[in-house]
Amino acid sequence: MPKIDPSLINIDNYPCLPYPVENFVYEYGKEVFKVEDNELFCVLCDCKVRSQPKICVILHMTSEEHTQATKRHRQKKIEESDRNRERQQEIRTFHKELCEAFIAAEIPLSKLSHPTLRTFLEKYTKNPIPNQTKLKRLYEKSGGDMSRCDYFFDSN
Numbered sequence: 001m002p003k004i005d006p007s008l009i010n011i012d013n014y015p016c017l018p019y020p021v022e023n024f025v026y027e028y029g030k031e032v033f034k035v036e037d038n039e040l041f042c043v044l045c046d047c048k049v050r051s052q053p054k055i056c057v058i059l060h061m062t063s064e065e066h067t068q069a070t071k072r073h074r075q076k077k078i079e080e081s082d083r084n085r086e087r088q089q090e091i092r093t094f095h096k097e098l099c100e101a102f103i104a105a106e107i108p109l110s111k112l113s114h115p116t117l118r119t120f121l122e123k124y125t126k127n128p129i130p131n132q133t134k135l136k137r138l139y140e141k142s143g144g145d146m147s148r149c150d151y152f153f154d155s156n
């Protein structure tokens with residue numbers, strides 16, 4: 001949004017139209033605005049925003065404070081997404097190495113269905129333990145050696 005110099009705008013020249021305050025939430029999204037007690041709040045700046053006349057909202061949206069808050073919010077979302085991607089990769093690696101460890105020790109993966117072992121592993125590794133069928137699919141997808149797998153995956 002292009003910058004507007006607030007000193008060049010006289011708010012009194014703008015009419016207060018019957019524009020429901022909720023419309024700003026629909027227009028800009030719940031990540032930007034929320035309504036409390038019929039008042040508009042900017043979620044990004046954590047402040048109340050005057051909603052009438054409508055130009056006040058536009059002035060807020062183009063303010064330096066809001067622009068910076070938007071940049072911080074976008075950066076935070078990128079970092080969150082990077083962390084999620086890293087976490088997913090970590091879980092895939094864990095599942096592959098879990099299969100490899102069980103196969104190397106000649107322990108059927110059906111043993112992972114035992115509630116005590118499952119709870120123990122989930123508690124201390126902070127990783128989910130999928131069921132055998134899903135684990136086999138994940139192991140295969142991660143390039144695991146399937147040649148010795150049938151016994152370890154299918155016996156009960």
Ligand SMILES: [Zn+2]
Pocket residue numbers: 042043044045046060065066069
């Ligand atoms: Zn704001």
